[in-house]
Amino acid sequence: MVNTRPMKTNYLDFDVFEQLFPFYFSFNQELEIVSYGNSIGQNIGQINGKKFHNVFEIIRPYSEGIPLIELINENKNANFLIKFKSKENFILRGNIYYNQSSNTYLFAGFPWFHSIEEFHLSGIDYKQLGSLDPTFDYLNLIHTHKLSINDILSVLEIYKKQKSELEKLSLIAEETTNAVIITNKENEIEWVNKGFEKTYGYSLKEIVGKVPNDFLSGPLTTEQSNYEVLDAIRRKQNRTIEVINYHKDGSHHWAKVQIQPIFDEDGNVIRYFSIEEDISERKKIEQELLESKKLLDYAFEASGDGVWKVMTGKNLSIEYFFSNAYKKIFGYDDGEVFDETTFQNNVDHHDFEEGTRKFFSLTKNNSVFIQDYQIRDKFGNEKHILSRGKAFEFSAGGTPLKIVGTISDITVLRTLELEALTTTNRLTKLIENLQTGILVEDSSRKIAIVNDEFCRIFNIPVKPIALIGMDCKNASEQSKSLFKNPDKFIEDIEINLKNKTTHIGHLLEMNDGRIFSRDYIPIFHEQNYLGHLWQYKDITEMVLREKSLENLFEKEKDLNELKTRFIRITSHELRTPLAAIMTNSELLQLILKRDAQASSTTNDYDIYLNRIIKEVQRMNQTLTELTVVGRIEEGVEAFVFQQGNIVAYIKEIVTDLFSPFSDGRELTVHTSDEKIDVYFCKRMLKHAIINILNNAFKYSSGKTSPILNLQKDKDCVIIEVQDFGIGIPPDEMNQVFTSFFRCSNAARIQGTGIGLMLTDYITKAHGGLIHIDSQINIGSTFTLKIPFINNSKKLLSCD
């Protein structure tokens, strides 16, 4: 059948109509389909002439039992829902109109779908829809709504998930006694549990909205721990931090805080959950351990000993540790790299190999490691170190897993040992070459060292080295016959060995006439007796020389005594005739003077008598001095020390004898003090003063008058006599105090040669000193220093 076009309209071109309603169809009074749109044809196929009820089924309005035409008439303006019987889910929605001119019914409408999926399943093409068909638009809208609903469902899902997570967490948080904080993503508190309130004393109300660090930190909270918290928040990371937190009442405790961000589905942080554990006890123990370790480290560091550790690490690798003090011994600073290679490079090759061998042979039963290393430090200094260690942990096979030890710098010890060895060698050499016989025995009297001279002295016909180790007990016994007193020789040795005290200069006489001096020196080291040294010196010649000297001394002593006796006797024996000569000369002078006066003649003999008297006086003076010297030497002249004003005393002598002197010159006296108290012997000191003043005038005849200076010093009086005379030749200066010595330039001037000797005697008897400054033809200065109080032994004997 041909699809006829049943109607024509002036208002709407049929082509346009079909473009608008490609799903239209029309049927006649017999309910036969007479025409239909392209889209029906494309989807269902040819339906012309088919009965309506064979192709379609009316879904709306309800049509049960009602004939179609009647139904149409009753629902003129109603929408019909019509289903294709041959195709599931293909429903048309539209109106049915009656066309009077063609006496047919026309359906105009669009396909009807609930979803785009249904549309797709229907197999209808997008292009098959009418140009004004809103189907796709409303399907699009429905789809968009569906997407919106999906959005909402997603949000709900996320919310539910978070809620359930939070419920779980809050359940745990509520139950636990540990403090729990939940903050928002800005780290501001949203909630805390009862554990928190109880621990810290804050109520939730007080702290809600605050940042925990702001009020939990205190003076002991470290910057580091605060930083860790903030860093964990910033990085949105899980982190466990140990921190000191403060309570509301100001007390504090160590807390281990676990911070955990809570993420949404996209990984965005929405909250932070933190739970803490009180670790004060553990911290206390840790602190104590740390202190102990510090103390130990300090002890090690302070001792200067380095610490090393060798461990078997992961994958059986060997890990090395060297302490800072260890590195320092090798010249490396704390920050510098020092590893096992550095060690190997700085250690003597042989020592390293030996050490390594020992190291790898350590076992459970042989767990101690000791090795000396010669090393060269970073600066090239040679050192010796002693490394000691112990293996601690062992594998099942007994191989050490952990070895810990120390090193000590023993450079000084090694150097001393070396020096000691060198010194010993040198000493041995010295002893061997000494010109005295040396025998060193050890504590069991075995010969340790003996020298050539010893062998020579005792006529031992072998080299000293052959005697080393020989037992001396037998040797003494065998050689005792060489000595004049063999039993005494043995006895003395035994006494020395028993006493073990140094015995120097023991004399031994040999049968052959030689004499030896023997020294015994015991050798101790830290109170341990190690042996002893015998030294034999041949002093035969010395003894002989001493003996002759002794003889000479005895002879001289005799002569001196003879001389003293002679002086004493002579002076005494000469005084008597001199007194007679003097008396008789004076008597003769008187007689001649009287006779001359009586006869009024000149006395021509007076001049000769004066000479006699003068010479007698001089001789008398000499004899007096000699007597004094003799008495002093004999020890019979007594000094009587008394305190007195020495200035007045000397001035009196000056007035009596030197104002003026016999040649008319006056002595010039200078003194700063009028009174200087000194203990002195008035009788004896006078000899000395007069002697010096006399000499000053005598040896400066025709020159300026001598000067006497008296001055007080710290503990003595200084008597200084200066003349401007002939002086003393320098080479004779030290002889002027010798008896009967006369200076070479004083031959023409009369003198006894005893005066200065006597002056020296007297000065020294006062505990004083005499000193001379002199220059030829310029003059001499004699200085006497007499102490205020005589502390000399002589004074004591004098008193």
Next chain:
Amino acid sequence: MYGLVNNSLKEFVASNYGVETWNKVLKKSNTDIDFFLNTEPYSDELTFSLVVHAAELSQTPLDQFLNAFGEFWVLHTAEKNYGVMLKTLGDNVKDFLINLVDFHNKVILMYPKMTPPIFEVTNIEDNAMVFHYISTRSGLMEFMVGLLKGVGKRFSIEMNIEKMNSFENGKYHELFKLSW
């Protein structure tokens, strides 16, 4: 733009460069929105900022990034959200593009306040056509190229896209000669 674009971008960045990068993109774009509703409109500025920062953080030139994102849009986002609908638009490139343009232009009518681009196809042949892209926005041309490439890939064909003239008269009018 609709949240779907932002969510698509997020999916594109997260699947290629990781969620962390996407979080950085959000941070750099200075937004506190971390969940986009697909069917809610968001500001164009935000979408542009997200695209620029995503390109920057993925160290990809912007053009290349838009290109890839366009392909991703067609092959993943559109497929995931409008898969069935796309299927109804045709089973070959030619029909598909014609219907798509028709449908797109119809959709525009549903949202009078939106300023979507306008598409046109002319000079239609069996294996070629001229595709018009008319937009008030500049800078998304490479995204369009990506979309077209994606369409080609959807039908497992090599789509040649030859950029022809472009006009500027209040709107940006780009012409692409497509052939396959």
